[in-house]
C-alpha cells in the first residue's frame with residue numbers, strides 16, 4: 002500500500018487531455034490557543050511533552066462532539082488527528098469546480114441529533130437531485146423504469162426482506178431492548194436473509210445489489226440486524242428510507258466546523274497516535290515521531306478498523322479486541338465523482354453484484370456536462386480511466402468522461418474501511434461492553450453507536466455525547 006501522507010484520492014481527466022493526478026487535501030490550520038491547563042500541569046509526567054485535561058484521538062464527528070461537550074464543562078481538551086484535515090470519513094472538497102463530498106454525503110430528517118445540531122448552528126439543508134430514470138437489474142440485463150415504477154417494484158421486496166424487524170427492533174434507538182428476539186437473527190448475514198426468501202433471480206439481484214454495496218463486498222459480510230436497524234430508524238418503510246437525501250449548506254463538514262468553533266479546541270493535525278498507556282491514573286499518548294502527551298483521560302474516537310494500529314497498555318478488553326480484529330468499517334468502499342460530457346438525463350443505476358459500478362446517482366448538470374456519484378465494486382480498477390469510462394458506458398452508452406475522481410476508503414490508512422456495518426453476531430457479542438470505558442481510556446465513533454451506527458454522522462454524534470458524559474464522570 003502506498004504511503005498516505007496525503008489523502009489517497011485521485012482526479013482523472015480522460016479523453017482529450019493527458020491524465021491529471023492531483024492528490025492531497027488542503028492543510029487545515031489548527032486553531033490557535035494553548036492546551037496547557039492548571040489541572041493538567043499538576044498531573045503531567047516529566048517525560049511527556051505536553052498535557053491537557055483530556056486527549057481526544059480523531060477529529061471526525063465523534064471526536065469533535067466530545068471536544069465541544071467537554072469544553073462546555075470548562076475542560077480544555079486537545080484533539081490529536083492523524084490526517085492533515087479534520088472531518089475523517091467526512092471530506093467536503095471540490096471536483097470540476099463544484100463542492101462535493103468525497104466521503105459521507107447525506108443526512109436525514111429522521112436523524113434527531115443531526116437535526117438538532119443543524120438548527121443550533123443555523124445550517125439549512127436542501128434535498129438532493131432526484132432521478133428522472135432508474136436502471137435496475139432485470140430479466141435480461143438492466144431494466145429502465147420511471148422512479149415511481151422503481152419504488153413500486155422495490156418497496157414490497159424490502160418490506161419482505163425486513164419482515165420481523167419491527168419486532169426485534171421494537172425500539173430501534175435501544176437495539177438490545179428485545180434481546181430475546183435478537184438471539185435468532187443476530188447471527189444472520191444479509192446473504193442468509195436473502196436465501197430465506199423465495200426470490201426470482203431478478204428480485205434477488207435487486208436486493209442483493211444493495212446489500213452487497215452496503216456490505217462493502219459480498220452480502221455475507223454485513224449483518225441483517227445492521228441494515229434492519231437502519232430501516233426501522235428511518236421509519237420502517239422503503240419510502241421513508243428514501244428521505245435520507247438532505248445536503249447541509251456548506252457541505253457535510255460545515256456542521257463539524259461550527260461545533261469545533263464553539264468548542265475552541267485545538268486540533269493537532271498530522272499527529273497519528275501509535276501508543277496509549279494508562280498508569281497510576283494518568284494516560285500517556287505517543288504520536289508517530291515520538292512526541293508524548295498526558296492527560297487524566299483519553300477518548301479514542303478513531304474508526305474501529307484502525308484500533309489494531311494503536312498499541313494499548315493495558316491491552317484492550319475482549320469486546321474491543323474482537324471489534325479491532327473483526328472490524329466494523331466495511332472492507333470495500335470506493336466512491337467516485339464522475340463528470341460526463343454534454344447534457345444527460347438524471348440517471349440512477351443499480352447493478353448486480355460483481356459489476357464494476359454498483360450504484361450511480363445523478364448530481365448537478367453543469368454547462369459542459371453532468372456530475373455523477375458512483376460506488377465502484379471490488380472488480381473495478383478505479384485507477385484506470387479506460388475501465389471507469391467503460392463502466393459508465395454500461396449505463397450511458399456512447400458517453401464520454403471529462404474527468405473523474407476516486408477515493409478508496411478501504412485502502413486509506415486512517416480508516417481502513419468505509420462506513421460501518423456490523424458483522425453477524427456483533428450486536429450481541431460487542432454491545433453494550435464496547436461502549437464501556439477501559440479504565441481511563443474511553444471509546445467513541447459512529448461504528449460503535451447504539452442508534453444510527455456506522456454509516457451515519459448521527460451515530461458519531463450520539464457516541465460522542467455518550468463518551469463525553471463518561472469523561473465528565475471520570476474527570477478528576
Ligand SMILES: Cc1cc2nc3c(=O)[nH]c(=O)nc-3n(C[C@H](O)[C@H](O)[C@H](O)COP(=O)(O)OP(=O)(O)OC[C@H]3O[C@@H](n4cnc5c(N)ncnc54)[C@H](O)[C@@H]3O)c2cc1C
Pocket residue numbers: 058059060061062063064081082083084087088089090091103104105106107108272273274275302303304307310311334336410415416418419420421445446447448455456457458459460461
Ligand atoms: C463513502 C462513504 C459514504 C458515506 N455516506 C454517508 C452518508 O451519506 N451520510 C452519513 O451520515 N454518513 C455517511 N458515511 C459514514 C460517515 O462518514 C461516518 O459514519 C462518520 O463520519 C464517522 O465519524 P467518526 O468520527 O466516528 O469517524 P471518522 O470520521 O472516521 O473520524 C475518525 C478520525 O480519527 C482519525 N484517526 C484515525 N487513526 C488515528 C490515529 N492513529 N491517530 C489520530 N487520529 C486518527 C481519522 O483520521 C479521522 O479523522 C459514509 C462514509 C463513507 C466512507
